[in-house]
Amino acid sequence: MGQSGATSPTVARVLRGELCSGCGLCASVAGPAIRMEQPAPGYARPAQSGGVTPEAERIIAASCPGAVVAPWTGVAPEIHPYWGPWRRVLTGHATDETVRFEGSSGGAISGLLIHALETGLIDRVVHVAAAEGDPTRNATVVSRTAAEIVRRAGSRYTASSPLAGLEAELAAGGAFAVVGKPCDVSALRQLALRDPRVGRHVKVVLSFFCGGIPSHDGVRRILKTMGVAFEDVRAFRFRGRGWPGDCVAETDTGEGRMSYPDSWGGHLSKEVQFRCKICPDAVGGAADIACADAWYGDDDGYPAFDEQEGRSLIVSRTEAGERLLSAALGAGRLDAEPVPVNEIDAMQPSQARRKRLVLARTLALPLALQPRPRMAGLKVLEAARRAPLVEALRNFVGTLRRTMLGRRSRL
Numbered sequence: 365m366g367q368s369g370a371t372s373p374t375v376a377r378v379l380r381g382e383l384c385s386g387c388g389l390c391a392s393v394a395g396p397a398i399r400m401e402q403p404a405p406g407y408a409r410p411a412q413s414g415g416v417t418p419e420a421e422r423i424i425a426a427s428c429p430g431a432v433v434a435p436w437t438g439v440a441p442e443i444h445p446y447w448g449p450w451r452r453v454l455t456g457h458a459t460d461e462t463v464r465f466e467g468s469s470g471g472a473i474s475g476l477l478i479h480a481l482e483t484g485l486i487d488r489v490v491h492v493a494a495a496e497g498d499p500t501r502n503a504t505v506v507s508r509t510a511a512e513i514v515r516r517a518g519s520r521y522t523a524s525s526p527l528a529g530l531e532a533e534l535a536a537g538g539a540f541a542v543v544g545k546p547c548d549v550s551a552l553r554q555l556a557l558r559d560p561r562v563g564r565h566v567k568v569v570l571s572f573f574c575g576g577i578p579s580h581d582g583v584r585r586i587l588k589t590m591g592v593a594f595e596d597v598r599a600f601r602f603r604g605r606g607w608p609g610d611c612v613a614e615t616d617t618g619e620g621r622m623s624y625p626d627s628w629g630g631h632l633s634k635e636v637q638f639r640c641k642i643c644p645d646a647v648g649g650a651a652d653i654a655c656a657d658a659w660y661g662d663d664d665g666y667p668a669f670d671e672q673e674g675r676s677l678i679v680s681r682t683e684a685g686e687r688l689l690s691a692a693l694g695a696g697r698l699d700a701e702p703v704p705v706n707e708i709d710a711m712q713p714s715q716a717r718r719k720r721l722v723l724a725r726t727l728a729l730p731l732a733l734q735p736r737p738r739m740a741g742l743k744v745l746e747a748a749r750r751a752p753l754v755e756a757l758r759n760f761v762g763t764l765r766r767t768m769l770g771r772r773s774r775l
């Protein structure tokens with residue numbers, strides 16, 4: 365889209381309110397006027413250097429997940445207040461041992477993508493992998509073969525903006541899948557309401573349950589604790605190769621290694637951006653299929669068992685998701701069995717807790733004269749009814765106090 369007019373008021377307001385998730389949609393829609401950068405402490409944020417057209421601004425205002433979150437209504441007949449719209453809930457894994465091993469949990473996302481690619485449903489996948497030249501950061505990549513998908517499997521707990529290059533992909537046409545954080549998927553679905561190319565070319569949208577995006581400082585803290593110099597890192601993975609798998613920094617002379625509870629619990633979780641702490645859909649409710657760790661964890665969400673073969677939770681949400689899942693199961697690409705939806709409560713206690721506290725936290729924001737995203741149709745009130753009153757009050761007061769003190773990141 366052309367460059368003219370004023371800078372985007374939506375982007376400015378979202379940045380001021382610390383509501384940006386870093387999805388990159390505004391950069392895609394606004395063209396050269398907005399570029400994604402990673403200012404300290406290392407979250408993906410839009411930098412505005414020119415004006416956006418009124419049409420681009422209208423699209424950003426209606427799609428930016430810092431301003432509005434895609435509703436769950438109309439996606440599936442069943443909607444759980446924590447776990448979102450669902451048609452089928454399964455636990456399982458990719459049957460290919462390499463895919464399962466390389467995958468973050470059971471390699472389900474990669475298995476589904478490979479099936480979609482090899483059956484001709486899509487010709488490519490837009491997803492996220494370690495950046496060439498700085499493997500501790502992320503880049504958006506396009507995979508056209510099963511080998512590329514497997515090479516890019518695994519969770520990357522640092523800033524990602526998979527929508528920043530979407531305009532070029534839509535212009536290129538064809539049929540592709542997008543894998544993104546739930547907020548990326550929300551932005552994509554909202555964009556689809558205004559840009560018919562999304563429905564024409566994006567055939568599958570996959571997501572995962574998301575505990576939040578830590579700043580890049582989290583990676584630096586891990587490296588420091590490992591005793592590995594940042595400049596020496598040749599490859600960096602956050603987990604995977606086993607379940608949950610260690611965080612590993614490879615250098616020319618060896619490697620640094622850290623367990624998942626230490627890397628996520630001790631470092632990364634302390635660096636999560638504010639937007640994630642009020643996230644009304646961190647379970648990929650707008651995706652065709654969302655996957656997660658099918659582990660039975662403690663109250664903080666850490667697996668209550670040692671390393672083992674990976675297992676994914678697989679939630680199909682839309683008709684398109686159900687078709688792909690059935691086809692992948694039928695072809696023997698995935699091995700999975702059904703579980704009752706309420707069983708997810710035991711696997712994802714920290715996700716359940718955050719969802720029931722979203723209302724209390726977001727009610728505090730206008731009192732501190734701060735904006736909040738619109739979040740209708742996401743069962744926020746219904747989830748809040750499950751929160752113990754004391755916990756809700758504590759979170760309301762804590763958010764208000766920290767927001768007024770300018771210390772929301774400590775929530």
Ligand SMILES: Cc1cc2nc3c(=O)[nH]c(=O)nc-3n(C[C@H](O)[C@H](O)[C@H](O)COP(=O)(O)OP(=O)(O)OC[C@H]3O[C@@H](n4cnc5c(N)ncnc54)[C@H](O)[C@@H]3O)c2cc1C
Pocket residue numbers: 466467468469470471472473474475491492493502516517518519520521522523524526543544545572573574575576577655656657658676677712715
């Ligand atoms: C930031 C983050 C937070 C998460 N929080 C939780 C949680 O709270 N609970 C939970 O159960 N699971 C969480 N996960 C998801 C979990 O780690 C697995 O991704 C999920 O179980 C799917 O595993 P898989 O083996 O099927 O995926 P894989 O087959 O390994 O595929 C993973 C896919 O995700 C894409 N991807 C990786 N990192 C990113 C990123 N930063 N942004 C966009 N796309 C990415 C990859 O490109 C790949 O296509 C999180 C993942 C991330 C990236």
Ligand code: SF4
Pocket residue numbers: 375378379383384385386387388389390391409410427428429430431551
């Ligand atoms: S959330 Fe996405 S669309 Fe909104 S300001 Fe941030 S990068 Fe742009």
Ligand code: SF4
Pocket residue numbers: 385545546547548574575576577639640641643645646
């Ligand atoms: S917690 Fe929500 S806002 Fe944060 S990265 Fe995940 S989906 Fe996006």
